[in-house]
Amino acid sequence: MPxxxxxxxxLGLFGTDPLIGAGLPYWLPDGATVRHTLEEYIRDAExxxxxxxxYSPVLGKRELYEISGHWPHxxxxxxxxxxxxxxxxxxxxxxxxxxxxxxxxRAHSYRELPLRLAEIGGQYRSELSGVLGGLTRVRAMQLxxxxxxxxxxxxxxxxxxxxxxxxxxxxxxxxxxxRYRLSLPGPGGKYVGGPGxxxxxxxxLTGVLDGSGVAYxxxxxxxxxxxxxxxxxxxxxxxxxxxxxxxxxxxxxxxRFGLHYTGPDGARHRPVMVHRSIVGSVERAVAHLIExxxxxxxxxxxxxxxxxxxxxxxxxxxALALRQxxxxxxxxxxxxxxxxxxxxxxxxxxxxxxxxxVIGARExxxxxxxxxxxxxxxxxxRPAAEVLARIGGLIGARSTELWxxxxxx
Ligand SMILES: [Zn+2]
Numbered sequence: 001m002p003x004x005x006x007x008x009x010x011l012g013l014f015g016t017d018p019l020i021g022a023g024l025p026y027w028l029p030d031g032a033t034v035r036h037t038l039e040e041y042i043r044d045a046e047x048x049x050x051x052x053x054x055y056s057p058v059l060g061k062r063e064l065y066e067i068s069g070h071w072p073h074x075x076x077x078x079x080x081x082x083x084x085x086x087x088x089x090x091x092x093x094x095x096x097x098x099x100x101x102x103x104x105x106r107a108h109s110y111r112e113l114p115l116r117l118a119e120i121g122g123q124y125r126s127e128l129s130g131v132l133g134g135l136t137r138v139r140a141m142q143l144x145x146x147x148x149x150x151x152x153x154x155x156x157x158x159x160x161x162x163x164x165x166x167x168x169x170x171x172x173x174x175x176x177x178x179r180y181r182l183s184l185p186g187p188g189g190k191y192v193g194g195p196g197x198x199x200x201x202x203x204x205l206t207g208v209l210d211g212s213g214v215a216y217x218x219x220x221x222x223x224x225x226x227x228x229x230x231x232x233x234x235x236x237x238x239x240x241x242x243x244x245x246x247x248x249x250x251x252x253x254x255x256r257f258g259l260h261y262t263g264p265d266g267a268r269h270r271p272v273m274v275h276r277s278i279v280g281s282v283e284r285a286v287a288h289l290i291e292x293x294x295x296x297x298x299x300x301x302x303x304x305x306x307x308x309x310x311x312x313x314x315x316x317x318x319a320l321a322l323r324q325x326x327x328x329x330x331x332x333x334x335x336x337x338x339x340x341x342x343x344x345x346x347x348x349x350x351x352x353x354x355x356x357x358v359i360g361a362r363e364x365x366x367x368x369x370x371x372x373x374x375x376x377x378x379x380x381x382r383p384a385a386e387v388l389a390r391i392g393g394l395i396g397a398r399s400t401e402l403w404x405x406x407x408x409x
Pocket of ligand 1: 095096
């Protein structure tokens with residue numbers, strides 16, 4: 001696997017500047033397109049799964065994190081507080097406390113549960129400059145996060161559904177989990193709450209994993225400070241393992257924030273918080289995608305999906321018409337005309353683009369294009385409208401296939 005850092009720069013996806021600072025990458029237009037498309041997929045999948053989206057600020061008062069437990073248990077990873085008019089505010093290390101307060105802002109009945117709040121939002125980590133690099137070790141990240149407020153009885157179903165979303169996302173993104181890990185507490189004082197709370201939460205996650213049929217390993221010392229979790233591990237280009245997706249059961253923060261709902265008995269009950277992330281931070285997810293695919297993204301995710309290659313200037317009107325029709329259906333299409341060199345060199349330059357449409361004199365006269373698929377496969381000339389419809393169908397379905405092999409080639 002290539003290194004995402006080097007490839008990301010070569011492909012013009014992201015960069016850094018010492019004046020912005022280490023671990024604070026910016027996204028170039030092609031990288032921003034990949035990120036935006038990934039975020040769109042996530043929001044769409046969440047909407048279909050019954051999540052509601054919220055926005056919350058990236059700052060909060062120090063007191064908020066004292067209540068959540070981040071300040072006493074996680075502060076070595078947090079940025080120092082900023083003094084502001086006699087108060088201290090900090091860049092948030094996670095989104096959970098904000099979402100807990102959003103839940104608490106109104107009364108809830110058991111009929112509303114599970115309540116699933118999702119956000120792709122910024123969180124911050126005070127990594128030392130020596131370990132920073134590319135998109136995987138950063139000080140500012142956008143987390144694909146969600147918190148499900150539910151009853152104890154609903155936890156297993158919600159965790160199972162989250163694992164299903166993770167599986168579907170990996171299939172669409174063309175990535176594979178290296179392993180599933182049940183992350184449990186280890187020795188040491190960084191874990192909150194009593195042993196009963198941990199046993200109950202771990203038993204629920206174990207039940208979900210056993211029922212899902214995936215192989216997993218238990219690992220001590222990998223839990224969050226507030227609860228155990230299922231981590232989906234992936235392997236990077238250098239063989240290092242990293243957590244991409246996670247499902248966590250938290251009985252602690254609902255207690256700390258005094259969350260409740262009214263049960264069928266009319267009494268107050270404590271909800272459980274299930275924390276879950278489908279692709280982790282978009283930075284880490286895109287880094288992994290760059291490495292796994294060597295820059296050759298699935299067509300729906302590719303920054304440029306179709307490159308149009310008029311053989312000579314004479315076919316430029318047909319090329320422009322094709323680009324316009326493609327753009328009309330949301331396709332990211334560009335024209336690489338003869339001013340960019342020979343046809344062969346233009347095809348090589350576009351080798352990571354999923355679709356290359358060559359238009360010579362014969363194709364132009366017949367309203368056709370000669371399509372080449374990434375990897376070199378050439379298809380017989382066919383009507384431009386048919387090519388656009390079939391590419392559009394595959395992209396709309398977020399397929400990882402370049403061509404519908406079921407249909408006639
Ligand atoms: Zn959380």
